[in-house]
Amino acid sequence: MKGTLPYFVFAAVLILATCEGRSTVEVSVTTEATPLVITQGVAQQTGPCSVTVDCEGGGNIREALCGELTADDGSVWVLPAPISDGEPALDVFNECTGGGANPDYESDLIPTILNEEGEEITAFLFGDNYFEFYVNGQFMGRDAVAFTPFNSHVTRYRVDYPVTYAASLVDWEGYLGVGLEDQQDRIHIGDAGFIATFSDGTVTNEGWKCKAFYVAPLDDPGCIVIDEHGNLDSSGCASTDDTVSCISNDPTNTCRAAHLPLPDDWMSPEFDDPGCPRPPTPPTR
Numbered sequence: 063m064k065g066t067l068p069y070f071v072f073a074a075v076l077i078l079a080t081c082e083g084r085s086t087v088e089v090s091v092t093t094e095a096t097p098l099v100i101t102q103g104v105a106q107q108t109g110p111c112s113v114t115v116d117c118e119g120g121g122n123i124r125e126a127l128c129g130e131l132t133a134d135d136g137s138v139w140v141l142p143a144p145i146s147d148g149e150p151a152l153d154v155f156n157e158c159t160g161g162g163a164n165p166d167y168e169s170d171l172i173p174t175i176l177n178e179e180g181e182e183i184t185a186f187l188f189g190d191n192y193f194e195f196y197v198n199g200q201f202m203g204r205d206a207v208a209f210t211p212f213n214s215h216v217t218r219y220r221v222d223y224p225v226t227y228a229a230s231l232v233d234w235e236g237y238l239g240v241g242l243e244d245q246q247d248r249i250h251i252g253d254a255g256f257i258a259t260f261s262d263g264t265v266t267n268e269g270w271k272c273k274a275f276y277v278a279p280l281d282d283p284g285c286i287v288i289d290e291h292g293n294l295d296s297s298g299c300a301s302t303d304d305t306v307s308c309i310s311n312d313p314t315n316t317c318r319a320a321h322l323p324l325p326d327d328w329m330s331p332e333f334d335d336p337g338c339p340r341p342p343t344p345p346t347r
Contacts, residue, residue, distance in 0.1 A: 105129030113208035121211025151203025151215035241278030271338035278319035291337030
């Protein structure tokens, strides 16, 4: 797989997932073990957050806002996802806040030392729309532009093998709580993906694992199946603009979403991930 760039393309209804890779060179939608919560409509509170930026460049500029949605059971959900206040990774290309291509990124890189005698690895990262990236449980950086225009990043670190990579991936929403955005004068289901390639030959591919924690938009949450490991399977749900009926029927009030709480240790090498599904990857071009 060295030199290839498989792209994680998530199902249209997937908004928040965590993905993990390791390298060595119901019909109830709620179970006792899986406290799935269903919400309906958009967030009651929205506003700027730590990833909201004033985009000074060109491209398809869409403002990234955050919000809170209170479910009928009283639980409060941060949308589109819990966001770190950590620093963005170094720009490779950023026409929003970074002036476009960064020809000096190589000389600007300062390695983060996780293990003094470890292997020095450079990671190139691209998220559609947003990522937060961890190495062996330590935060390495986040996306500088949460929504659009698209951008890319790089980070470098020194670490001992084996290495555990973890990323929180978010398809940002224009309508917080229902998984929708404006596109070409219509309300549209978003799509998403993530590419990472590493200087030691590691790449994102079907060997990584992904777990969904937020799924929207939904007409009937009963289409979601929860497996014995607590993973959400929305493959039986309608997932296109033409088949999700709430999109054409007052979507900000009628579309639903399914939420799982994000574990505190999801980025840890010790995180218990048996049964986590593999990500869909299209053929390498």
